[in-house]
Amino acid sequence: DVKVTQSSRYLVKRTGEKVFLECVQDMDHENMFWYRQDPGLGLRLIYFSYDVKMKEKGDIPEGYSVSREKKERFSLILESASTNQTSMYLCASSPRGADGYTFGSGTRLTVV
Amino acid sequence: GEDVEQSLFLSVREGDSSVINCTYTDSSSTYLYWYKQEPGAGLQLLTYIFSNMDMKQDQRLTVLLNKKDKHLSLRIADTQTGDSAIYFCAEVPGAGSYQLTFGKGTKLSVIP
Numbered sequence: 001d002v003k004v005t006q007s008s009r010y011l012v013k014r015t016g017e018k019v020f021l022e023c024v025q026d027m028d029h030e031n032m033f034w035y036r037q038d039p040g041l042g043l044r045l046i047y048f049s050y051d052v053k054m055k056e057k058g059d060i061p062e063g064y065s066v067s068r069e070k071k072e073r074f075s076l077i078l079e080s081a082s083t084n085q086t087s088m089y090l091c092a093s094s095p096r097g098a099d100g101y102t103f104g105s106g107t108r109l110t111v112v
Numbered sequence: 113g114e115d116v117e118q119s120l121f122l123s124v125r126e127g128d129s130s131v132i133n134c135t136y137t138d139s140s141s142t143y144l145y146w147y148k149q150e151p152g153a154g155l156q157l158l159t160y161i162f163s164n165m166d167m168k169q170d171q172r173l174t175v176l177l178n179k180k181d182k183h184l185s186l187r188i189a190d191t192q193t194g195d196s197a198i199y200f201c202a203e204v205p206g207a208g209s210y211q212l213t214f215g216k217g218t219k220l221s222v223i224p
Binding site for chain 2: 041042102
């Protein structure tokens with residue numbers, strides 16, 4: 001069964017901390033995505049990557065960065081966590097072409 | 113620009129049919145998708161339809177596409193309490209693109 005695995009289901013971090021959210025896929029997919037999901041706002045794209053070491057800004061990249069050193073792993077980094085980054089973070093991957101995304105289970109991050 | 117619109121809430125009685133509607137703006141969309149998100153989980157691909165099709169049926173699910181009106185619907189027959197979830201419509205805006213544009217999601221509540 002194909003999988004996208006997010007390393008943590010729940011995280012609590014303090015304001016100002018550097019936070020790493022990890023995502024690994026085992027499907028040899030080229031494309032990987034990070035979204036955040038907030039009530040009433042739906043899914044908002046933070047960053048995506050369509051190849052190793054490639055990254056593109058999504059709709060809301062401010063306060064975030066990403067790393068894709070290996071094809072299977074796409075990391076989201078909060079350089080200095082703030083309370084307005086409290087959210088559900090969803091990682092997804094897809095092959096080249098429009099075959100749809102496979103999502104991870106999500107990481108619910110609380111910044112206090 | 114691209115936009116996908118859905119109503120935010122739908123409530124139905126167990127055993128009735130549910131119809132979740134979606135409108136999109138990009139007439140060059142190639143694929144349209146329906147995703148389901150259960151509480152606390154990631155998104156799961158339910159079904160998809162290619163833009164040259166009018167209808168697709170898969171067990172209790174029927175997808176209807178009206179390309180002229182840019183309207184997509186998902187019908188769930190004999191709705192069960194396990195169908196309670198958020199349903200997202202998504203499109204691939206334009207040939208050659210692989211990045212999905214999501215609606216904000218419709219929360220389906222099934223009343224026993």
